[in-house]
Amino acid sequence: MTAQIIDGTAFAARLRARIAAHVAKLATQGITPGLAVVLLGEDPASQVYVRSKGRMTREVGMASFEHRLPADTPQDALLALIAQLNADPAVNGILVQLPLPAGLDEAAVINAIAPEKDVDGFHILNVGRLATGQKAMVPCTPLGCLMLLRDHLGSLAGLNAVVIGRSNIVGKPMAQLLLRDSATVTIAHSRTSDLPDLCRRADILVAAVGRPNFVTGDWIRPGATVIDVGINRTEAGLVGDVDRASALQVAGALTPVPGGVGPMTIACLLANTLTATARANGLPDPEGLTP
Numbered sequence: 001m002t003a004q005i006i007d008g009t010a011f012a013a014r015l016r017a018r019i020a021a022h023v024a025k026l027a028t029q030g031i032t033p034g035l036a037v038v039l040l041g042e043d044p045a046s047q048v049y050v051r052s053k054g055r056m057t058r059e060v061g062m063a064s065f066e067h068r069l070p071a072d073t074p075q076d077a078l079l080a081l082i083a084q085l086n087a088d089p090a091v092n093g094i095l096v097q098l099p100l101p102a103g104l105d106e107a108a109v110i111n112a113i114a115p116e117k118d119v120d121g122f123h124i125l126n127v128g129r130l131a132t133g134q135k136a137m138v139p140c141t142p143l144g145c146l147m148l149l150r151d152h153l154g155s156l157a158g159l160n161a162v163v164i165g166r167s168n169i170v171g172k173p174m175a176q177l178l179l180r181d182s183a184t185v186t187i188a189h190s191r192t193s194d195l196p197d198l199c200r201r202a203d204i205l206v207a208a209v210g211r212p213n214f215v216t217g218d219w220i221r222p223g224a225t226v227i228d229v230g231i232n233r234t235e236a237g238l239v240g241d242v243d244r245a246s247a248l249q250v251a252g253a254l255t256p257v258p259g260g261v262g263p264m265t266i267a268c269l270l271a272n273t274l275t276a277t278a279r280a281n282g283l284p285d286p287e288g289l290t291p
């Protein structure tokens with residue numbers, strides 16, 4: 001068997017085109033969605049992501065506000081900037097690029113963002129809303145994975161899903177979204193016993209562990225849909241958490257790295273910014289952009 005490659009780059013481009021059409025419609029009502037991105041320090045990968053976010057925000061017709069601060073910015077100054085963005089009516093979405101430099105309290109920073117502008121979906125209120133099935137802002141990477149899964153599989157109801165990784169950014173919200181779609185969900189992690197055997201029972205396998213080529217073909221149930229969230233920079237270049245060559249022989253479908261989940265992250269950030277703008281203006285949620 002040779003797995004189908006799920007083309008996240010193409011899907012994300014179509015999603016951004018739909019978002020641009022929504023933004024153009026809002027412009028006729030005098031509304032321009034605004035996204036503020038805050039970057040602290042000089043982490044090279046974060047700089048690339050923030051630059052891409054700014055470019056794609058402008059490409060869909062939204063206003064982009066970039067705030068670049070030194071790595072040694074005191075927490076008080078960062079919280080003061082967030083308070084200013086919370087109060088700014090031109091800003092509908094606020095994102096603080098992670099990871100933060102050492103010494104800053106990530107939870108305090110995230111929870112200082114107004115929940116309705118928290119387009120990352122990391123604020124404790126949005127986490128709780130997602131967990132209890134209420135209207136929330138949903139983290140971008142898992143939302144992108146869900147869109148790819150629904151597009152490929154249709155209904156996820158009754159399918160066995162295994163999520164490897166329990167991070168707040170990907171693993172936990174991914175599990176919540178799969179559960180919401182009536183999959184039977186197991187979250188696995190470094191202490192899970194007999195992980196390969198557990199994975200072999202999965203119709204949907206999501207790998208979000210941050211270890212290059214961790215999941216090999218012999219862990220995969222024949223025909224399973226495999227979502228690779230890993231972005232690992234190695235001497236061999238950028239690789240995922242899934243060993244592509246062996247996985248392709250067994251899986252039914254696989255997201256590649258690069259070009260799978262990664263591009264969906266920024267497209268879903270724009271989707272969330274549009275959703276936040278619609279809600280701020282008392283308009284219905286744009287169709288197909290929220291779970």
Ligand SMILES: Nc1nc2c(c(=O)[nH]1)N[C@@H](CN(C=O)c1ccc(C(=O)N[C@@H](CCC(=O)O)C(=O)O)cc1)CN2
Nearest residue numbers: 049096097098099120140258259260261262263265266
């Ligand atoms: N505040 C946040 N910080 C971080 C998030 C996030 O969602 N919110 N996620 C990641 C980084 N990230 C966006 O910020 C991100 C990662 C990867 C990609 C992407 O397009 N990847 C490409 C490869 C690009 C490359 O060469 O590096 C791909 O997989 O095809 C976009 C955004 C951590 N921080």
